[in-house]
Amino acid sequence: MQKKDPAELTIQAFADHHVITPPNRLRNVVRLIDEKNLDDPIALAEKALAGLSDEFSKWMAIECDRLVAAHAAILKNGFTPATRDELFRAAHDIKGDAATFEYPAAAAGAESLCRIIEHSPALDRVPTELIAYHINAIQAIVREHASPGTEAIAKEINRKLRLVADEYLATVNQDRPEHLEAILAPSIAPTE
Incomplete structure (x- = not known):
């Protein structure tokens, strides 16, 4: 089976319906990060609040x-x-x-x-x-x-x-x- 380009719209026709799959443009903007570098948004917010607590x-x-x-x-x-x-x-x-x-x-x-x-x-x-x-x-x-x-x-x-x-x-x-x-x-x- 040939791989499809994710930026390409695909349409599959069936007897009683069509399935339209839009291109997935999010793949171009998602940044993959290593699991050991995960930022905890709650910890970051608490740290920011602690800095303001004065x-x-x-x-x-x-x-x-x-x-x-x-x-x-x-x-x-x-x-x-x-x-x-x-x-x-x-x-x-x-x-x-x-x-x-x-x-x-x-x-x-x-x-x-x-x-x-x-x-x-x-x-x-x-x-x-x-x-x-x-x-x-x-x-x-x-x-x-x-x-x-x-x-x-x-x-x-x-x-x-x-x-x-x-x-x-x-x-x-x-x-x-x-x-x-x-x-x-x-x-x-x-x-x-």
């Missing part, structure tokens, strides 16, 4: 400052679509970045704040203390995260924040069952 505390401080500034804008101007969105984005970014930046306990408080913003029917009626408690807790968790014994304290603070937020959201959403289901769902943020 910056994590600065980046987390910037995220907290952004959250505080968003809250200050709300206190000054009230809830507008712009101030609401900035507060939500700041809290959401902390929720997403906390584990990567080695502040996993900050994620739960940020998630709880996001839930309040998402599920409150009227943000201007949310008790200002409830939002302030979340922001203060996130700041404290970030500020004190390296201190001994703070993990248990942060876990308890987050548990209480979530409890108070859930109680508030369940009360204000009594006539909105589609929100109650989301409110009563378990947290997706890491708790440990």
